[in-house]
Amino acid sequence: MSALTLMLALVFLVLPAVVAARAEVRIQEVKSDRGITAWLVEDYSVPIFAIKFLFDGGSTQDPVGKEGLANLMTGLFDEGAGDLDSDAFQTRLDEAGAEMGFNESNDAVGGGMRMLADRQDEAFELLKLAVEKPRFDQAPIDRIRSQIVSGIVANARDPEAQAARKWAKAVYGDHPYARPDQGTETSLATITADDLRAFHKANFTRQNIHVAVVGAIDAETLKKRLDQVFGGLPEKADLRVVERVEPKLRQTMHMEYPLPQTSLQLIYPGVPREAPDFLAAALMEHILGGGTFSSRLFDEVREKRGLAYSVSSALINQEHASSLIIGTATRSDRAAETLGVIREVIRKMAEEGPTEAELDAAKKYMLGAYAINNLDSSGAIASTLVDLQTDELGIDYMQRRVELINAVTLEQVKAAARKLLTVEPAVMILGPKFAETSKG
């Protein structure tokens, strides 16, 4: 076992220590006999712990025509495993005092459990059964499928849900990212127990797993638990290759609907997580529309003009696509004005970039926000550790990022603004017809 120690408290030594912080977060790397690696933060102040894990793959691995398979599978892990049928499994889980959950994204299927330390034997045994031996019995498949179909039908006339579907197609075309990850009534109807078993076998393996554990458990115990839960999984994954995709920009989709409030979304190019200018772009994006109450978009759209309740930007990175997205919802009779204001803010940022003072404030924000946003509960810490693993940032990233952020120059941030924001974006409008007053 190699153990790395990280004292997060170091990050805050530069701040006035009126109230001395005494907390710290140490990450250890734990490797089991069967080759499962996990990152662990030991902590005994509350007698619980959280485990989070993630298998690369996700809904992009759904076979064509069987969209919604990964999502359906995530609803079935507590519906029977090993010798236990649905009712028996849920009863045992309830008695064990553990909470288990699964979810999927385009790129991964994730799961986790929160348990009481003194009931861990029973909890881990149930987790092992769920992960390794889900039953996929027909009755629960039919029930969960029909619940998902109800949700799809319920959204069939909801303008926001419909716009989101059309927009994904317009932006991602034939790429798997354009497919609805919940599937359709038609695709869900074709999915069988054998499809679920095949997907599980190809995607739940020791090769493509990432694990993090936080709480009242030591490294030696965790080693054994890792093999207990994951050691029986197949060694190699069988994943189909997914191509990288660039979102289709330079287009406008106006979905007309007589709503009192119009939704606007603008998509610009993004920057991959591993690109050298990622942090420069992230700092620029924070200044543009990332700050809670202090971004340029917030000031111009909400604070000065009262045009919207919420306006913000986000730098989105999926495994195979990157984008910078800006979104707001504004009163329909002033939607054209709002779009004009947003495009003017972007034009100015692209041409002039941020000021030195803005960059300085954004750096300070990014340095401090990491702990505050990511470390406020066992589950949040565990999720952060899993993300660090999938982003391949390294176990010492929390330390290194201070230096990396401080090293970004104003010129680099200006260059990122020019590169991303001078491109004509994809614009989505959901609301009544309007005449666009400004072509930024």
Place this chain on the structure above:
Amino acid sequence: MILGFLRSKGSLPAVFALGLSWAGPALAEAPRGDWDVTSFTLDNGMQVVVIPDHRAPIVTHMVWYKVGSADEMPGKSGIAHFFEHLMFKGTTNHKAGEFGQKVAEIGGSENAFTTYDYTAYHQTVTPGALEAMMGFEADRMRNLVLTDAVIGPERDVILEERRSRIENNPGALLNEEVDATLFQNQPYRTPVIGWMHEIEKLNRLDATAFYDRYYAPNNAILIVAGDVEPENVKVLAEKTYGQVARGPDLPPRVRPTEPEQNTKRTVELTDERVSVPSFSKAWVVPSYQTAEAGEAEALDLLSEILGGGNRSRLYQALVVKDGIASSAGAFFEGTMVDDTSFTVYGAPRGEAGLQQVESAVDVEIRRIIKDGVTSDELEKAKDRFVRSMIFARDNQASMANIYGSTLATGGTVDDIKQWPDRIRAVSADQIKAVAAKYLNPDHSVAGYLLPAKSVEK
């Protein structure tokens, strides 16, 4: 219903379908009595609670005011929430935005929210910044500068917030009118965000009057949870909040109460954006503040056993066994100043109709009224509540919210500590008794969300 100053980044309009909100029954996640909480009161009447948690170098700082939308004057609906927004403007000591910049500078997060019974402001920061947060928060308690220039655009922001949350969402529109029908006299009949036509008329004088009446240390509670020591917090609190003069004594929060309900009422909304119908049915029931001893605890357990999750009677009967519903459940909001609501809900799936789902829900309620609950399901429900208390200790913000919401609605620190024992003491007979006493199907209020006629199956 809870309204915040700004919803989380990039999310779609919040859906408070069927009245569910994150606050839920706050007491249902209250912690066990073996953790270390310090409570004291400053000379000016401000109550302080410190909840140490040294796992990460983070501290959550919250100030709760004992005023919410249910305290508003008639005709001024929405002023409590509007005022919450105005608290982010400038003061005599700090320009607008200075407080927010200070929070952002250290990577902190901040927000605020308003409910029927309280308004809270909070920041999560590093411990070194706690004193600065307390200084800013104490400053805006009394020194806000309110001009027409800041009021106008902010009122427009709130009108957009109302359109986002309510007008754009048929389920939210229906819930608003179900509440107005359920509560015929109590102020909970008015939405927290306010009625559109009254928000439009709110002005500077309304805001100033509201500020002067309710924003004072003797009407506020300070909660500090995280990587701090109580003795340090006390020193800082005296240095900041302790310098604010006590305000006039506020009269007890005695509000109009509900008359006896003798009717069955229904509210229907038909909307072309709806394709699957759904319903909710609600009753006025006592809260932890108004209930006779043990009744609120029994209602909490009743809601858990009847409809608290996928092991509940409604879920097992309607979703799993009969397969007629895509969802079915119940909830009880116990942490309220006045009488509150108990709600059941459901939506059909497959070929089943809404009427069939509603009848099946009624059958499950009648079964409990007639036969009560089993000791096994009662014990499991109690275990879930006790366990949730231990899990709540994993998150300092959850702990701060439990203490803040309880104290701001008239509860005490001891109420929270003793709650697990009071839950453990509830008998199966008490559950049956509260079900029989309060869930009378002939004296209920039902809300139906229906597809437009042309698409109805």
